[in-house]
Amino acid sequence: MELALDPHAPVTQPSQLTLVLRYLRRNPSLVVGVLLLLFLVGFGAIGSLLIDTSTRAYPLAAPPVQPPSAQYPLGTDRDGRDLLAVMVRGVLLTGAVGLMAGTVGIVVGTVVGFLAGYFGGWVDAVIRWLTEVLMTIPPLVLQVIVASTIVDKNKVTIFTMAGVASVLAWMGTARMVRAQVLSLRERAFVSMARLSGMGDLEIIFRELMPNMLPYLAASFVGAVMGAIGASFGLEALGLGPVREPTIGMTIRWAVYHSAIFNQWWWWVLWPVLALILIFASLALINRGLDELANPRVRRTE
Amino acid sequence: MTANAMPVLRVRDLRVTYYTDAGRVAAVNGVSFDLAPGERLGLVGESGCGKSTLALALMRMIKPPGRIESGSAVVRTAQGEIDLLTLDEAAMRKVRLSVISYIPQGAMNALNPVLRVEQQMLDALQAHMPQMPRREMLARAEAALESVELSRDVLRRYPHELSGGMKQRVCIAIGILLSPRVIIADEPTSALDVVVQRQVMETLRRVQEQLGASLILIGHDMGLMAQVAHRVAVMYAGQFVEISPVHAMFTQPLHPYAQALIQSLPRLENRGVFHGLPGMAPSLLRLPSGCAFHPRCAYVMDACRREAPPTVSTPDGRLVQCYLYAAAKEGESAAMQERASPQPQEGMRA
Amino acid sequence: MQLTYLIRRLAFLVFVVWSAITLLFFLPRLSPINPVRERFAELQRSTGWAPRDLERLVKVYEVKFGLNKPLHEQYLEYMGSLLRGDLGYSIMRYPRTVGDLIAQALPWTIGLLTVTTLLTFAIGTGIGALAAWPRSPQWVKGMVTPLVVLAAIPPYLLGLLLIYFVAFRAKLLPMGGAYTLGRFAEPELSMPFLLDVARHAILPALSLILSTVGFWALGMRGMGVTVQGEDYVTFAEHKGLDLSRIFYAYYVRNAILPQVTALALAFGSIVSSGILVEYLYGFPGLGSLLNAAILANDFFVIYGIGLITILAVAVSMMVVDLLYPLLDPRIRYTRA
Numbered sequence: 001m002e003l004a005l006d007p008h009a010p011v012t013q014p015s016q017l018t019l020v021l022r023y024l025r026r027n028p029s030l031v032v033g034v035l036l037l038l039f040l041v042g043f044g045a046i047g048s049l050l051i052d053t054s055t056r057a058y059p060l061a062a063p064p065v066q067p068p069s070a071q072y073p074l075g076t077d078r079d080g081r082d083l084l085a086v087m088v089r090g091v092l093l094t095g096a097v098g099l100m101a102g103t104v105g106i107v108v109g110t111v112v113g114f115l116a117g118y119f120g121g122w123v124d125a126v127i128r129w130l131t132e133v134l135m136t137i138p139p140l141v142l143q144v145i146v147a148s149t150i151v152d153k154n155k156v157t158i159f160t161m162a163g164v165a166s167v168l169a170w171m172g173t174a175r176m177v178r179a180q181v182l183s184l185r186e187r188a189f190v191s192m193a194r195l196s197g198m199g200d201l202e203i204i205f206r207e208l209m210p211n212m213l214p215y216l217a218a219s220f221v222g223a224v225m226g227a228i229g230a231s232f233g234l235e236a237l238g239l240g241p242v243r244e245p246t247i248g249m250t251i252r253w254a255v256y257h258s259a260i261f262n263q264w265w266w267w268v269l270w271p272v273l274a275l276i277l278i279f280a281s282l283a284l285i286n287r288g289l290d291e292l293a294n295p296r297v298r299r300t301e
Numbered sequence: 302m303t304a305n306a307m308p309v310l311r312v313r314d315l316r317v318t319y320y321t322d323a324g325r326v327a328a329v330n331g332v333s334f335d336l337a338p339g340e341r342l343g344l345v346g347e348s349g350c351g352k353s354t355l356a357l358a359l360m361r362m363i364k365p366p367g368r369i370e371s372g373s374a375v376v377r378t379a380q381g382e383i384d385l386l387t388l389d390e391a392a393m394r395k396v397r398l399s400v401i402s403y404i405p406q407g408a409m410n411a412l413n414p415v416l417r418v419e420q421q422m423l424d425a426l427q428a429h430m431p432q433m434p435r436r437e438m439l440a441r442a443e444a445a446l447e448s449v450e451l452s453r454d455v456l457r458r459y460p461h462e463l464s465g466g467m468k469q470r471v472c473i474a475i476g477i478l479l480s481p482r483v484i485i486a487d488e489p490t491s492a493l494d495v496v497v498q499r500q501v502m503e504t505l506r507r508v509q510e511q512l513g514a515s516l517i518l519i520g521h522d523m524g525l526m527a528q529v530a531h532r533v534a535v536m537y538a539g540q541f542v543e544i545s546p547v548h549a550m551f552t553q554p555l556h557p558y559a560q561a562l563i564q565s566l567p568r569l570e571n572r573g574v575f576h577g578l579p580g581m582a583p584s585l586l587r588l589p590s591g592c593a594f595h596p597r598c599a600y601v602m603d604a605c606r607r608e609a610p611p612t613v614s615t616p617d618g619r620l621v622q623c624y625l626y627a628a629a630k631e632g633e634s635a636a637m638q639e640r641a642s643p644q645p646q647e648g649m650r651a
Numbered sequence: 652m653q654l655t656y657l658i659r660r661l662a663f664l665v666f667v668v669w670s671a672i673t674l675l676f677f678l679p680r681l682s683p684i685n686p687v688r689e690r691f692a693e694l695q696r697s698t699g700w701a702p703r704d705l706e707r708l709v710k711v712y713e714v715k716f717g718l719n720k721p722l723h724e725q726y727l728e729y730m731g732s733l734l735r736g737d738l739g740y741s742i743m744r745y746p747r748t749v750g751d752l753i754a755q756a757l758p759w760t761i762g763l764l765t766v767t768t769l770l771t772f773a774i775g776t777g778i779g780a781l782a783a784w785p786r787s788p789q790w791v792k793g794m795v796t797p798l799v800v801l802a803a804i805p806p807y808l809l810g811l812l813l814i815y816f817v818a819f820r821a822k823l824l825p826m827g828g829a830y831t832l833g834r835f836a837e838p839e840l841s842m843p844f845l846l847d848v849a850r851h852a853i854l855p856a857l858s859l860i861l862s863t864v865g866f867w868a869l870g871m872r873g874m875g876v877t878v879q880g881e882d883y884v885t886f887a888e889h890k891g892l893d894l895s896r897i898f899y900a901y902y903v904r905n906a907i908l909p910q911v912t913a914l915a916l917a918f919g920s921i922v923s924s925g926i927l928v929e930y931l932y933g934f935p936g937l938g939s940l941l942n943a944a945i946l947a948n949d950f951f952v953i954y955g956i957g958l959i960t961i962l963a964v965a966v967s968m969m970v971v972d973l974l975y976p977l978l979d980p981r982i983r984y985t986r987a
Binding site: 360362364365394396397402403411416420424425459475 | 889
Binding site: 028029129132133135136137138140141142144145146148149153225229232233236237238239251255260261265268269272275276279280282283284286287 | 663666667668670671674675678679796799800802803804805807808811812814815819826920922923924926927930931941942945946948950953954956957960961964965968
């Protein structure tokens with residue numbers, strides 16, 4: 001019988017960097033998602049430096065319905081917009097709508113979630129009622145109703161879009177924050193903080209906030225994605241900013257003018273690809289963050 | 302180890318490694334032992350020492366990233382000898398429960414919450430004896446429940462309608478359904494309250510004796526071990542450091558780790574929680590050189606740091622892996638034993 | 652106890668639905684936009700027809716739609732007519748009623764979405780279950796990420812790609828509509844007609860399926876990962892059960908519980924989840940109706956559709972509550 005240690009198995013602790021790299025290799029979602037996002041941001045940033053998008057992305061900047069050529073690499077649409085400029089500006093505008101609504105969503109959601117989770121009682125009851133009511137109305141329908149009744153169809157701006165999109169953007173964050181606060185509240189360090197005489201607000205910002213940051217990051221990406229999706233839905237239905245070349249509006253116009261039937265494929269293809277890239281990148285990042293925050297999901301990877 | 306002439310289970314040089322991000326973990330690192338027919342072997346050690354991995358390895362239930370690297374585990378049955386580690390998947394499935402069965406910690410979640418107890422017992426019988434008529438299966442299930450002191454109407458209940466103790470009894474009943482040769486019970490009584498623990502353990506011992514099966518009892522409750530086991534094996538960092546008859550283990554442990562373990566027991570009370578061991582259990586990722594216990598050992602010698610000690614079998618049939626006794630073999634037995642022995646435990650009797 | 656809990660749950664649900672309906676009533680009436688005036692303005696823009704006495708016309712129509720009364724009277728009338736199932740008149744197709752228009756569109760939507768919802772549930776749940784199952788081949792486990800990415804892409808975009816490549820370029824399937832208008836004057840119950848409908852429904856269905864399979868797969872995988880690590884699955888293997896028995900009775904049976912809840916909720920949203928795709932394919936369901944209503948500023952139709960969707964969601968939530976104890980023996984509504 002042999003009870004000795006196996007001498008051929010030297011066990012060493014690898015460096016931190018190696019561990020991170022190994023982890024990233026098992027979380028390709030995060031890597032691919034971030035790379036895609038960097039590509040999109042780079043496309044928008046560099047594009048705006050090279051092209052005057054403030055004129056070329058708007059009607060009458062070019063001859064109408066030109067297929068892709070050396071002069072117009074992505075072609076032009078029926079109203080004479082240069083589609084390359086439209087894509088550059090559209091990616092930025094779409095990103096801006098998403099970021100604005102996402103930011104509103106996460107700020108409002110965090111506050112609401114904190115209030116509900118931390119104070120409980122009637123505050124929680126009211127917020128729960130509100131979320132249930134909003135959940136009963138399908139998101140697109142609610143947004144259509146808000147968009148079609150509150151604002152004049154012809155005066156919609158990207159700020160209006162962000163506003164309408166953020167009507168629902170806070171709910172996911174609020175629910176997540178509420179659940180987190182409820183579970184954190186019971187833990188020892190919060191009672192300790194209470195005993196040591198910290199005020200409620202102080203506890204929230206000094207003790208609870210740092211614990212929630214990873215979740216907030218994932219939830220922010222989710223809110224941005226939701227907002228871009230919501231604004232796209234409205235744009236497709238013709239409730240978008242008619243004067244702005246967002247990606248969604250470009251698709252709206254292409255469909256409206258039967259671009260496919262007229263064989264103007266480039267007018268449909270580029271914006272569809274751009275939006276697919278945007279959604280894919282956000283979805284991958286979201287999924288990567290999720291895996292990072294929730295180790296349980298990792299096990300079968 | 303040579304407990305009896307014809308062991309029912311013979312394990313040799315069993316090694317299990319987990320391949321993790323942080324490196325290779327030798328969870329079971331060359332374990333060998335024999336299990337006599339009808340014997341109850343207690344297996345103790347700190348959490349993470351490899352007890353449960355050993356049990357899973359014998360059931361061939363090691364999942365990736367874990368792997369059984371080498372070794373053999375031969376069970377003697379009426380049909381001949383079976384090496385559990387060389388069977389193919391399908392054959393191993395047949396062997397589980399019928400030759401070697403595993404009783405989990407059942408109080409929590411070992412029973413499927415959406416199936417009645419009846420169905421969960423029939424599933425087990427069905428898997429091994431598809432020809433058996435349903436009526437006979439039911440009779441068997443009832444008999445098994447009866448032998449663990451549960452009434453037949455438990456069959457119609459869902460797990461959430463049973464108490465912790467009852468769930469554990471159901472798990473035992475399932476474990477003995479097919480009269481296995483070897484039963485492995487992995488902390489079968491933790492998460493139960495003390496009174497119920499004793500009762501369940503008593504039931505387990507009784508059915509094991511009735512079946513004539515051998516029992517490997519894993520746990521860290523030394524009090525229960527003292528009450529139930531014939532022999533006790535102490536595991537440290539994936540290895541058996543000592544195997545001794547229960548009385549000898551509790552009155553005169555040989556290995557310094559076993560000594561520390563016994564010494565840390567509260568004296569007037571049987572319910573043992575051990576604490577007060579100097580130093581930390583080693584990370585299985587970075588085992589110390591030589592004897593894995595040497596950084597915490599009071600009797601550490603130069604040799605311990607250099608090379609792992611050999612396994613020594615004493616004249617009275619004990620096995621210990623320590624240089625203290627390697628030297629003793631060459632004639633200094635009395636002096637060494639004197640030096641290594643702890644104070645006898647007064648409140649503790651095997 | 653069980654009954655008390657259910658009654659309380661129902662009461663809350665009714666309260667929620669009432670709140671949603673009330674919100675729907677006040678939202679437009681607090682807005683500065685007058686639907687009737689908008690409608691005439693729209694007409695004016697598109698046809699160049701300018702009514703000479705616009706204000707008087709607006710007044711007449713306001714009386715017709717009851718928009719001239721005090722708010723609380725309007726509210727009471729609105730709730731009263733809702734209870735009678737009366738959704739009012741459509742502005743764009745006056746004198747047809749909103750209820751009439753919706754009733755005409757609803758069967759198409761329900762037909763398309765019921766089929767796609769059931770299909771995606773089955774496919775997605777199956778993929779998710781296999782993806783979390785440790786013994787599945789690597790390529791199955793790797794399927795979830797692409798599906799999740801697909802799920803993030805609105806079905807409308809996938810629909811556009813399908814129309815372009817499958818219908819327009821390859822000419823394999825029709826580009827839109829629900830049936831070939833030249834062949835059938837009216838919907839009829841005949842084999843050729845049903846086949847024609849099926850052919851037209853393939854692409855819209857495919858757009859919806861591709862973009863929702865990931866949702867089901869991800870949900871099932873998340874639960875599956877948890878359940879496959881549960882003691883009862885391990886113990887089942889210790890018992891020597893066949894893998895297929897463990898897979899279905901111990902693993903899937905437990906992991907699927909939240910999926911079934913989600914399925915019931917998904918049925919609640921079938922009237923709304925296909926809106927964009929229906930509109931894209933000119934499929935004569937609620938989506939196309941909603942799009943037309945938006946174009947024509949037909950607020951009554953928009954609210955009517957809103958109400959139908961709210962009711963559908965509410966009913967499905969109730970069904971979930973009633974259904975769950977049957978699926979999970981642990982739930983007996985013992986909470987007071």
